[in-house]
Amino acid sequence: MTSLQESSVSPQPPGWARRIPRDERLFMWIVIASVAAMSAFVIGWLAWGNQNVPTASYATSPDEFSAQVAAFAEKYTGEDGLVHVPPGQDAYVLAARYTFFPELVLKANVKYRIWISSADTLHGFSIVGGNQNINLEIAPNHAYGVTLTPEKPGTYLVVCNEYCGLGHHAMRGRITVER
Amino acid sequence: MAYVERIPAAALREEPSRSCSVTGLRVYSGAQALTLANAVAAVLALAAGGLYGGLISLTRAPSLELLSPDWFYISLTGHGVGALILWPVFFEVAAMVFASTVLLNARVWSMTLGWTAFALMVTGAVMLNAVILSGHASVTFTAYPPLVANQAFYLGYLIFAVGTLLAIVNFAFSIAAARAEGAFEGSLPLLTYGVACAAILALLSLASGLIALIPAWFYSLGWIGFIEPIVYRGWFWGLGHTLQYVNVVAMVVAWYGIAALTLRSGPVNQKFTRIAFILYLLLTVPVLGHHFLVDPALGTEVKLVGGTLMGFALGVPSLMHGLAVMGGVESEMRKRGATGLFGWLKKLKWGHAGVASLAGSLLLFAIGGWSGTAETTLPLNMVSHNTMWVPAHIHAVVVGGTTLAFMGFAYLLVPLLVRRELWSQKWAGIQAWTYFGGLLLMVLAQSWAGTLGVPRRTARIDYAGEAPGGWDLPMNIAGVGATIAGLAGGLFVVIMVMTLLAGKKTDVAHELVPSGTR
Numbered sequence: 001m002t003s004l005q006e007s008s009v010s011p012q013p014p015g016w017a018r019r020i021p022r023d024e025r026l027f028m029w030i031v032i033a034s035v036a037a038m039s040a041f042v043i044g045w046l047a048w049g050n051q052n053v054p055t056a057s058y059a060t061s062p063d064e065f066s067a068q069v070a071a072f073a074e075k076y077t078g079e080d081g082l083v084h085v086p087p088g089q090d091a092y093v094l095a096a097r098y099t100f101f102p103e104l105v106l107k108a109n110v111k112y113r114i115w116i117s118s119a120d121t122l123h124g125f126s127i128v129g130g131n132q133n134i135n136l137e138i139a140p141n142h143a144y145g146v147t148l149t150p151e152k153p154g155t156y157l158v159v160c161n162e163y164c165g166l167g168h169h170a171m172r173g174r175i176t177v178e179r
Numbered sequence: 180m181a182y183v184e185r186i187p188a189a190a191l192r193e194e195p196s197r198s199c200s201v202t203g204l205r206v207y208s209g210a211q212a213l214t215l216a217n218a219v220a221a222v223l224a225l226a227a228g229g230l231y232g233g234l235i236s237l238t239r240a241p242s243l244e245l246l247s248p249d250w251f252y253i254s255l256t257g258h259g260v261g262a263l264i265l266w267p268v269f270f271e272v273a274a275m276v277f278a279s280t281v282l283l284n285a286r287v288w289s290m291t292l293g294w295t296a297f298a299l300m301v302t303g304a305v306m307l308n309a310v311i312l313s314g315h316a317s318v319t320f321t322a323y324p325p326l327v328a329n330q331a332f333y334l335g336y337l338i339f340a341v342g343t344l345l346a347i348v349n350f351a352f353s354i355a356a357a358r359a360e361g362a363f364e365g366s367l368p369l370l371t372y373g374v375a376c377a378a379i380l381a382l383l384s385l386a387s388g389l390i391a392l393i394p395a396w397f398y399s400l401g402w403i404g405f406i407e408p409i410v411y412r413g414w415f416w417g418l419g420h421t422l423q424y425v426n427v428v429a430m431v432v433a434w435y436g437i438a439a440l441t442l443r444s445g446p447v448n449q450k451f452t453r454i455a456f457i458l459y460l461l462l463t464v465p466v467l468g469h470h471f472l473v474d475p476a477l478g479t480e481v482k483l484v485g486g487t488l489m490g491f492a493l494g495v496p497s498l499m500h501g502l503a504v505m506g507g508v509e510s511e512m513r514k515r516g517a518t519g520l521f522g523w524l525k526k527l528k529w530g531h532a533g534v535a536s537l538a539g540s541l542l543l544f545a546i547g548g549w550s551g552t553a554e555t556t557l558p559l560n561m562v563s564h565n566t567m568w569v570p571a572h573i574h575a576v577v578v579g580g581t582t583l584a585f586m587g588f589a590y591l592l593v594p595l596l597v598r599r600e601l602w603s604q605k606w607a608g609i610q611a612w613t614y615f616g617g618l619l620l621m622v623l624a625q626s627w628a629g630t631l632g633v634p635r636r637t638a639r640i641d642y643a644g645e646a647p648g649g650w651d652l653p654m655n656i657a658g659v660g661a662t663i664a665g666l667a668g669g670l671f672v673v674i675m676v677m678t679l680l681a682g683k684k685t686d687v688a689h690e691l692v693p694s695g696t697r
Contacts, residue, residue: 015366015450024451024502031498035491042487042556046479053482053557057475122323122408124565128632128647135564137474139408140325144475157645161565161634163319165326166252169639 056145065117069094073102095123100173117143121164129156150177200686210280221269228261233665240658241651251638252317259320275350278374285357296345303339324406333396373432376456387417420467426581433584440591441533441695447506455499472560490555531695532607536587539615543579568629575622599682614667621660628653
């Protein structure tokens with residue numbers, strides 16, 4: 001309410017040519033410094049941190065990936081009907097309305113890579129059991145590879161958290177970790 | 180100043196007008212009618228979208244599970260479309276009409292174009308609501324292929340978008356015409372400047388939306404057989420995220436509007452404020468990357484720069500406006516004699532609807548802005564993507580920020596336009612605080628649920644008894660908060676309707692726009 005009115009009393013440089021007051025300039029420096037610090041942290045985390053967003057991905061199709069999943073599941077299905085993944089073997093999970101197939105059994109303290117894709121719509125692969133909170137977007141035509149090392153034995157619920165149709169709330173799967 | 184052709188007065192069309200008794204601005208009858216029409220449509224859209232929201236929250240409260248899953252997904256779609264698209268865009272068009280005419284002492288450039296735009300927007304809105312209610316469009320407002328709705332859904336979106344586009348054209352030409360007829364001199368008033376930034380973002384948003392939705396419409400008709408979902412999402416979020424920033428810019432305009440009308444305050448510095456508006460224009464579009472942070476097929480560079488780093492940068496203009504609004508209010512209160520570090524806060528009438536909505540909006544937007552900044556970092560996005568943390572953020576910024584600010588601005592603008600006193604100043608203040616309180620409770624509970632991993636956009640969370648323990652309590656609390664907010668939202672609609680129908684006719688300034696200071 002002040003600076004524009006002043007111009008009617010005495011000649012002033014145009015608005016864009018005037019200096020921003022000291023308080024506002026100080027605020028800007030604090031904000032910019034905060035943004036720089038946060039950016040440094042994020043880049044540092046990517047370079048040196050643990051638990052980063054997976055980057056492995058390959059192009060596929062619902063038919064192709066379903067065949068890969070079927071072959072993998074058949075090879076490693078145990079007597080209990082679950083798929084026991086040996087150390088060093090990549091796992092394959094298909095998201096399809098309304099389930100995640102197959103149910104994996106992993107060994108604790110072993111590094112695994114799990115490839116996930118969709119047979120139909122977008123899905124969300126969300127490991128929520130056991131206070132975990134890992135969320136990935138799953139699309140048809142792309143396989144997404146998450147590398148993880150399970151630590152604590154137990155059964156972990158996996159839910160779909162990307163709306164995929166009228167049965168979305170029932171869509172779930174499971175990962176079991178054994179010693 | 181550059182040469183501007185002046186239109187001779189004889190060439191301007193005849194139109195009745197009045198001089199506003201409070202602001203001294205010239206209000207042409209066409210501008211008033213078109214502003215009000217869009218504002219009324221906005222409130223009706225809010226009522227429908229808000230009703231759906233209430234039903235959703237009562238379903239997601241595990242103790243109630245009010246709706247069946249089929250009806251839940253209908254409501255989810257209706258809520259997203261009504262509350263996130265129709266309500267804010269209709270209100271923003273009302274603001275565009277107002278900012279390009281009344282604020283400039285000018286006429287609408289073309290009433291035909293204005294009413295055509297309005298008619299198209301209403302048609303699109305009605306089509307959308309009808310097809311959603313029929314159950315043939317339960318795809319949520321994002322409608323990611325290969326999910327597909329009845330073609331009326333996409334057509335409704337497209338018709339609404341074309342109407343909005345025409346309104347933006349009218350906005351631009353109204354400003355140009357106002358300049359040409361000499362209705363105003365010098366820089367655009369701050370509110371018009373802000374609305375112009377919003378309008379430019381809206382153009383970018385609509386362009387992206389058309390690219391997403393036209394093929395989706397063809398897909399629903401069977402004219403094309405396949406749409407790559409990730410590509411659709413890219414174009415859709417070019418529309419969707421940019422549109423959210425139209426809502427942010429409009430919210431900031433509402434902040435300045437409330438501060439001006441209620442507290443006779445301006446921004447702490449005009450240059451600072453106008454630079455902050457321009458920063459929105461420069462930084463918004465790439466930030467659509469934050470929707471792809473945990474998607475396959477996209478490289479980390481895209482996610483890091485578009486999602487995270489630009490996302491941090493986009494917080495800068497919002498912080499600047501937060502300072503400019505609050506600093507401006509503080510400066511004005513000190514001019515009126517407030518002393519001490521916080522004495523300026525004591526000078527405000529905290530029961531006043533304008534003060535309540537401004538303060539509530541600033542605080543909830545700050546909370547949501549913080550949670551958005553957190554979840555746009557890559558590692559935290561992996562922990563929060565598609566959990567309840569996301570709707571917690573969305574509702575804090577869009578409902579707590581934009582909607583509450585729009586409500587406060589409407590409490591001041593509508594009485595001025597119709598020259599009737601607000602139906603109840605006291606209840607308007609109560610409404611604003613109750614809305615704020617309900618939302619705060621809901622957002623905090625939703626954030627809590629999100630950290631536990633509770634998924635969003637889903638009708639049930641029991642998962643045949645396998646769901647982790649502790650999921651029910653925060654969702655029930657969120658239901659309580661949402662119900663409080665929903666009732667307060669209903670009260671807003673009632674106050675608006677009653678003001679239009681039965682508000683006391685007056686021209687007295689302190690009755691139309693009561694002061695928010697002691």
